[in-house]
Amino acid sequence: MIAGHFGLAAAVKAGRPAIPVWTLMLATAWLDVVFVPLYLSGIETVDGEGYGGGVIHADYTHSLVGALVLAALFGVVASRWLGREAGLVLGGVVFSHWLLDLVVHRADLPILPGNAGDLPTFGFGLWRLPAVSAVVELLMLAVGIGLYWRAAAKRDPKRARTLGLSAAAFGVVTLAADLLGV
Known part of the structure; x- marks a missing residue:
């Protein structure tokens, strides 16, 4: 769901032009940014691989309470x-x-950090249908980039084409990386 996250950030940028785009991109990926060192240290893990092919044990960064914190x-x-x-x-x-993530993940998102209390985990599992999931991400990305481009065109018509092409190129690369599991 990397591309979908960035699509949402682009849509937010359209409505909040004063917020720097890099902060929105960082914010939308923040749970994964924090996940990386925990994954590299073995605290959080992934079973399986590929686009949506794994069960992610991000029991701290991707728990409901952990995400809120x-x-x-x-x-x-x-x-x-x-x-x-x-x-x-x-x-x-x-x-x-x-x-x-709740929409695409299998039931691997805990409520409490570390899955304390061994409560039920959540996820609607759209990743079980990779083609559908990819289309949903593509749509989120296209809508987000479209909203961003339209808002940018209203503010600065001379730069709109460059911004639109840059955002589209970023979107294509992000979606490709997402689908390839990079």
Whole structure:
């Protein structure tokens, strides 16, 4: 769901042009950014491979409570530099990662960090249908880029074509990396 996350960030940028695009891109991927060192240290793991082919044991970064905590921390830090409103938006973008993952993941998203209490885990499992999941991501990416491009064209028509082509190229590369499991 990497491309879908970036599509959402592009859509948010369309409505919140004052928020730097890099902060939105970082926010939408923040749970995965924090996941990487935990994965490399063996704290969080993945069984299987390929686009949606694995069960992810991201029991800290991708637990419901863990995602809320990471979103709140990101929002607080962002609000110090970008203001309260931007901090709230960016915290929401961080948490949107968990909501989008809920749609595609198998039931591997715990409620509490470390899956404390061995409570039920969640995920609607759209990844079981890779073609459908890829189409959903492509649509999210296309809509997000389209909204971003339209808003950019209204603000600066001379730069709109360049922005649109850049965003589309970024989207194609991101979707390809997502589908190839890079």
